Amino acid sequence: MSGHSKWHNIQAKKGKMDAKRGKVFTKIGKELMMAAKDGANPDTNAKLRDVIAKAKAANMPNDNITRVIKKAAGENNSADFEEIVYEGYGPNGVAVIVEAYTDNKNRTAGNVRHSFDKFGGNLGTTGSVTFMFNKKGQIIIEKTDEIDEEELMMLALDSGAEDFIAEENVYEIITEPEAFDGVKEAIMGAKIEMLESEITMIPNVTTSLDLETSEQFQKLIDKLLDDDDVDNVYHNAEFDENFEEN
Known part of the structure; x- marks a missing residue:
């Protein structure tokens, strides 16, 4: 990606995270619960250590972090959640990977599929874009x-x-x-x-978008990230240099 596009992607992602802090805490809470399944001690659980760092970077209060980890370790509620990865294509064939943590696979799959359909994309099969x-x-x-x-x-x-x-x-x-x-x-x-x-x-390969398609694809990203079950959205889009997120 060009420097402008890369910098835009970083700014857009950070802006979305900051603007929806309540949703961010919900999403990170699920990650913490999943990571704590392999042990509540971050010194011996690298995944948990990484998620704690992510939580702190998002300014999640330490009390919240500790409470979620204790809940996961003490009540094993994290077993209710599982990680699911969806793959698909956005407008103009942009490759998209969606990571979700969910306690209801049917709900999450339906929401993700609806988002793709609404904004000119379609879900693919496992392995269709990860390469x-x-x-x-x-x-x-x-x-x-x-x-x-x-x-x-x-x-x-x-x-x-x-x-x-x-x-x-x-x-x-x-x-x-x-x-x-x-x-x-x-x-x-x-x-x-x-x-x-x-x-x-x-x-490892990018797809260039014109201004109109950049705007359409950003709506797909926003819709996906607005879902509480969706944790991360990865893509290979190179936004039009004149595109600016509202």
Whole structure:
């Protein structure tokens, strides 16, 4: 993706998360409950550690985080939820992956299918689009005068990153999933603030959209993320450079 499109995607995602904080807490709560199934101690449960970091980045109160983990560990309510991944195509053949946590597969599948149908897309079969993505750790850092690009690059690569990309407004650091924690801890140790840090699905090929289709596709993303069961939406769209989210 171009620097503009990549930066737009980051801003749009963060804006949506900030604008719907109540829904964000609901979604992260489900993630916490799922992760706690494998142990309530983040020191020995890497998945739980990552979700706790995500919760804190979203400004979820510590009391809320602790309460959800204790509830999951004590009552095993997390067993009611399961993770489901849907794959499909948006307008103009954009590849879309939807991750959901649900206690009712029929409800979630119906809602996701309706969203695709309403905005010019369609659900696909398992494996229909995942080959266009790689699961990677991704860290985004804003470019500032205080950050020395070469020093940051060496810090990232020396701590296990596989790629360092200087975009127009940000630095993007890519890692293998198993190296993500080590790179993130090295950056935190250097007191460098991160805009985004997560395990994500990065497209290896992109689909360019014109302005009209960009607007239509954004409506699909918004509709999907508005569903409490939907946790993440990944895609390979490259938005039109003139598109600005309302």
